[in-house]
Amino acid sequence: MPFTTVPDKATGAVFTEANWDTDIAANLNTGLVVPTARVMASGLSQVDFSSIPGGYAAILLTGYARSTQAVTAAAMNMRLNGDTGATYDRCYMGADGSVEDNAEAFAITAGPFASVPGASSPADSYGGGWMLMPAYDQTDRHKSWTCMSYWKRTNVAAGQTCRFEAGFWRNLAAVTSVSPFIPAGTFAAESVFNLYVLTTV
Amino acid sequence: MPFTLVPDVAVGASFTEAMWDTYIKGNLNDGLARPVGHTQLGSAAATVTFSSLPGTMGGLLGIWSARSDLVALTTTVMLRFNGDSGTTYDYQRAYAQASLNATEGLTQTSANIGHLPGTTGVANAWSSGFVFVPSYASGSVHKTTYALNAQKWGTTTAMLQVNAYQAIWESTAAITSFQFLCGGGANFLTGSRFTLFGLGLV
Numbered sequence: 001m002p003f004t005t006v007p008d009k010a011t012g013a014v015f016t017e018a019n020w021d022t023d024i025a026a027n028l029n030t031g032l033v034v035p036t037a038r039v040m041a042s043g044l045s046q047v048d049f050s051s052i053p054g055g056y057a058a059i060l061l062t063g064y065a066r067s068t069q070a071v072t073a074a075a076m077n078m079r080l081n082g083d084t085g086a087t088y089d090r091c092y093m094g095a096d097g098s099v100e101d102n103a104e105a106f107a108i109t110a111g112p113f114a115s116v117p118g119a120s121s122p123a124d125s126y127g128g129g130w131m132l133m134p135a136y137d138q139t140d141r142h143k144s145w146t147c148m149s150y151w152k153r154t155n156v157a158a159g160q161t162c163r164f165e166a167g168f169w170r171n172l173a174a175v176t177s178v179s180p181f182i183p184a185g186t187f188a189a190e191s192v193f194n195l196y197v198l199t200t201v
Numbered sequence: 202m203p204f205t206l207v208p209d210v211a212v213g214a215s216f217t218e219a220m221w222d223t224y225i226k227g228n229l230n231d232g233l234a235r236p237v238g239h240t241q242l243g244s245a246a247a248t249v250t251f252s253s254l255p256g257t258m259g260g261l262l263g264i265w266s267a268r269s270d271l272v273a274l275t276t277t278v279m280l281r282f283n284g285d286s287g288t289t290y291d292y293q294r295a296y297a298q299a300s301l302n303a304t305e306g307l308t309q310t311s312a313n314i315g316h317l318p319g320t321t322g323v324a325n326a327w328s329s330g331f332v333f334v335p336s337y338a339s340g341s342v343h344k345t346t347y348a349l350n351a352q353k354w355g356t357t358t359a360m361l362q363v364n365a366y367q368a369i370w371e372s373t374a375a376i377t378s379f380q381f382l383c384g385g386g387a388n389f390l391t392g393s394r395f396t397l398f399g400l401g402l403v
Contacts, residue, residue, distance in 0.1 A: 003235050006226040009218045024225060033234040033398070057239060057396040058264050089353065091361035093297035102297035104361050134329045135266030135394050141327035144266070144351040146363070164297075166351030166363035172325065198264065200239035200396055 002200045003031035033060075034197050041065060041191040046181035049195045054137035054174055056197040061178055063114060063128035063193045069185030071118035072153035073161070076128065077110035078180040080143065080169050084109055092165035097158025111167040113180050114149030119188075126190070127151025131167070136175040143169040203402040204232030231257040231401060238379075238397040245270050245388035251397045252378040254337075258399035261334040261379060263314075267393035268327045269383050271319035274354045277384030278315030280332060280346065280368070282376045286310050292368035299359035311382055312368035314348040319387070322354030327393075330364075337376040344370040 006023045009015075028034075039047045052059060067074040088111040093102040114129035129149030136143060147165040169175075180193060207224045210216075229235070237258075238251035254261070269276050281290075288308040295303050306313060317328035330350030337344060345367065352362040379397055383389045 002239070006229045008226060009221040011218050013218060013221075015216055015221065019221075023229070027229050027235075031235065032229075057236065057394070089356070089361055091297055091351075091363050093295065093301055093363055093365075100301050102299075102301050104297070104299055104358065106356055106358075106361075132264065132329075132331055134264045134331075134396070135327070138266070138392070138394070140325075140392050141266070141268070142325045142353075144327060144329045144353060146330060146349045146351050148349065164349060164363050164365050166353075166361060168326070168351065168353050168361070170325075198396070198398065199236055201236040 003027055031199050034199065035194055036197050037195045039193045041187035041193055042189040043186050045186050046179055047193045048177060048179045050177040052176050052178065052195070053197070056137070057200045058132060058134040058198040059136045059175070059178070060196040060198060061113070061131045061180070061193065063180055064126050065116045065128050065191035066126045066188035067116050067118045067182050067185045068188055069118045069182065070120050072120045073115050073151055074118045074182045074185070076114045076116050076180055076182050078113040078178055079110050080171070080175050081173055081177050082179065083171060087170040089168040090165060092163050094161055094163030096161050099158065111169055112147055112165045114147060115151045115161065116182065117151050117153060119185070121153050122155050125152045133175065139172050139174055142171060143175060204228055231255060233401045234398055236396055237399045239395070241394045242389055242391050245391055247388050248380050248382050249389065249395045250378055250380040254377050254379060255399060256338040256375055256377070258338065259335070259402040260400040261337045261376070262331060262398040262400060263379065263395065264331045265315070265381060265393070265395045266327050266329040267317050268390045269317050269319045269387045270390055271385045271387030272321060273319035273385065274322050275316050275352065276319055276387055277313055278317055278330070279311035279382040279384055280314045281311045281380045281382055282344065282370050282372070283374055283378050284380070285372060289371045290368060291371070292366055294364060294366045296362050296364040298362045312346060312370065314346060314366050314368065315350040316352040316362060316364055318354040323356055326353045328352045334376065340375045341373050343373060344376060
């Protein structure tokens with residue numbers, strides 16, 4: 001599963017099955033930054049990336065979406081392993097127009113990911129961000145992750161938000177599923193989520 | 202070696218050594234995003250070093266998950282390049298900890314890229330983060346780093362942080378080694394994980 005440095009080949013060397021299996025198949029399938037799943041989320045209110053394999057260094061989730069709910073913006077949180085308990089903490093800083101913004105919350109029922117524009121935001125405005133979680137499969141620690149997100153609510157001053165955020169899950173279990181969701185409505189057409197695994201050596 | 206677009210080949214074409222070296226070896230080793238080092242500590246250690254880095258890629262991305270053995274609530278994760286412990290690092294940090302805050306360091310002996318809990322932090326809390334270093338192989342410009350970190354040492358107000366850092370190493374030398382250091386003269390705990398990726402060029 002880790003990346004294997006590809007050797008040089010001398011003139012006339014034979015291309016072997018082992019070359020294929022180790023240098024090409026294994027490296028391409030599991031040795032790089034590998035996309036593992038992609039979901040077009042139109043009509044869904046929750047996206048479930050399940051059966052996430054262990055053995056990698058980190059997982060990276062990206063989301064670019066819009067909500068059909070009649071609001072200018074909707075929070076898009078996420079749950080791990082389907083856990084709906086009050087086991088998550090969060091902390092963020094960001095900016096809305098010229099206003100600096102921050103908040104924290106403890107023992108909440110979902111972790112942070114991003115927010116997305118709603119149906120009352122400007123047409124065709126999509127938003128979201130990414131989430132990076134190292135050591136997602138380790139069972140000796142609670143999980144933590146960082147997020148960066150952006151979304152636009154209106155076309156006037158203070159109608160945009162950018163945010164850096166930290167998330168925490170009070171659980172020792174290996175993360176095997178990640179589920180971003182919105183509280184009402186569904187994801188609009190063209191909303192898309194990608195999950196990547198980052199490998200080791 | 203930059204990424205080389207892989208061409209189509211005609212039916213019956215031979216698979217040559219040049220094809221292997223350029224499209225398979227060259228692209229996989231240097232042209233894509235791949236790990237160049239990984240460590241999970243089997244025993245506590247003050248530093249984790251990735252050396253002999255390839256000088257052929259476009260950027261470095263370090264990711265980590267760690268906790269410290271310092272008898273304190275928190276301490277720092279620092280970064281040092283090429284073993285340079287001179288006063289050649291400046292950094293700026295913006296963070297939220299129940300309110301917005303900032304700190305800076307000038308002419309430091311390493312760059313701040315994270316914070317993590319010590320032994321008096323809440324049980325099972327491990328911090329994580331990443332640091333990105335573009336143009337690390339340049340031999341003509343100072344190097345800049347960008348980092349983000351999730352930090353927790355308790356479960357009540359002002360015991361969480363999201364930290365954003367930028368730093369500069371005032372050296373034009375190409376980066377050939379990349380060292381994580383635990384602050385406060387302490388160690389990273391057993392099980393702490395560090396992975397370094399190289400990002401390909403075109």
